[in-house]
Amino acid sequence: MSDSPRTAPDFPVWPQFDDAERAGLIRALDQGQWWRMGGGEVDAFEREFADYHGAPYALAVTNGTHALELALQVLGVGPGTEVIVPGFTFISSSQAAQRLGAVAVPVDVDLETYCLDPAGVEAAVTSRTRAIMPVHMAGHFCDMDALGKISANTGVPLIQDAAHAHGASWQGRRVGEHGGIAAFSFQNGKLMTAGEGGLVTFSDAEQFEQAFLRHSCGRPRTDRRYLHQTSGSNFRMNEFSASVLRAQLARL
Template sequence: MIGRARPAPELPAWPQYSDEERGGLIRALEQGQWWRMGGSEVDAFEREFAAYHGAGYALAVTNGTHALELALQVLGVGPGSEVIVPAFTFISSSQAAQRLGAVAVPVDIDPGTYCIGVTAAAAAVTPRTRAIMPVHMAGQVCDMDALAKLSADAGVPLIQDAAHAHGAQWQGKKLGELGSVAAFSFQNGKLMTAGEGGAVTFPDAELYELGFLRHSCGRPRTDRRYLHQTSGSNFRLNEFSAAVLRAQLGRLAGQIDTREERWPVLAGALADIPGVVPQGRDDRCDRNPHYMAMFRLPGFSEERRNAFVDALVDRGLPAFAAFRAIYRSNGFWETGAPDETVDEIAKRCPNTEAISADGVWLHHRTLLGTEEQMHQVAAIVAETLAEL
């Protein structure tokens, strides 16, 4: 075990809460109706979340995976369809499509931003492609200009996987202003959280209304005769979670401001360490909420990277190994996998292969620390590398 040459800084805890969350929970409790069809917290949160993201409409749901699944279903994804997804992402991006009976088609990523490669996505479009799912990795918004052109040229809609990107902006536009559906997560580690939860933002009323039906078992709001108009499931968020999320949304902007100030400090200090390459940034993403502080250790094997992450954790840093390539998990192959082998997909995804082996990330609470703590974190990274 590597010695504790330098103690880890006492970084801010996560989740964060205050009397705002407590008050919201009491408010939800005392209204006497604890589900969305009788209460007011979910409705209020949806309005506030949509406004914050510049979207026409928002629909709160049970979790981020369900948000993706619902968004895909609303756009007509189902058996016989294909959905293009980045090979480097959390596996919910692909499983949401696969659970609808569609085939998930992994494509490679940009080696600097870790976001979906537009050229790779374009090459994967077929007559069966029903959606393209860019993932805003760690808060870095994908190249939405090029993706919008690809979407228009191919006649295939985009679904933004924005699980990491609450409050992000692309050339001054919020994610809800980019003209496509976006799905968000409120899982415990996310930028705002109620333990679990999710949301889908929609650009127009028609898609929103279809989403509402399908997230409520196909049942209209005013139905009293069990006349279910579509298929669907129960993805309704409860009133208590919505009350907590309203408070979380209220402090999101300030937290993003802090992380935007701290990331250049940490990234600069990490870049000064030989062999460490921080995640790049496309400057057109002019507001990055920094869900993760990501960096690479080019040339590391997966085993050596894992040992490095374990050593950082042992020293008290909230460190994690980067996502495994989705096609290298057994769950990817259970249903809805493309007619390719692992080796065939890996051959066309060299950037994914590399970062899956040598990528590291620190939880975003790291970036809520002080400027001095950013230098302390980088020093621990340097010492750990030197001793590994």
């Protein structure tokens, strides 16, 4: 063995940013409307992100955990239901289901990719299963062909946890091009970050509108008179975060 010292490359400083983020923050500051219902940064970021990932609709939210919760709510997940999650993932994948009163059912992962094993998923589906949550781990896509077939055969929808999959693709298709719902995170360690933040993409217009209501205290996007149409919470992203994320997306 060599007696020479071993060294490891320096880990890059993270997050990465430059004058584009600075300009975005000043732009958001100067517009004088710092919440999404009054400004334009969040709306612009949603359009740009959806276009980049091949999704018809995108909804920016406060963080990735809330993105998962919102997606599960739209699919009717609640007490007495189950959500299939990988046994190897960040805790938010299971906690999002548990916070809604559902049972998170862990399934083994493929040891080559650390993503959900389709055979295990198929065996775990029951009459109580309301969603299957494939987590694209560290940029590696789950086998969306196999999981898509299971979803089609069982009628159980997929929710992609794409917290590690900004810009990633499977068989030449990015996250939004696989249809259904996908949840992203913009937490400090992610490829795109604003410190915190999240986003959900949708292929179905009705699901998108339901999610918008629920993420804005039950208020539709045109409401200025506090006409709450359903129960919800405040998961709205602010204009400053969106301005940073627009610059981050351009660098992706």
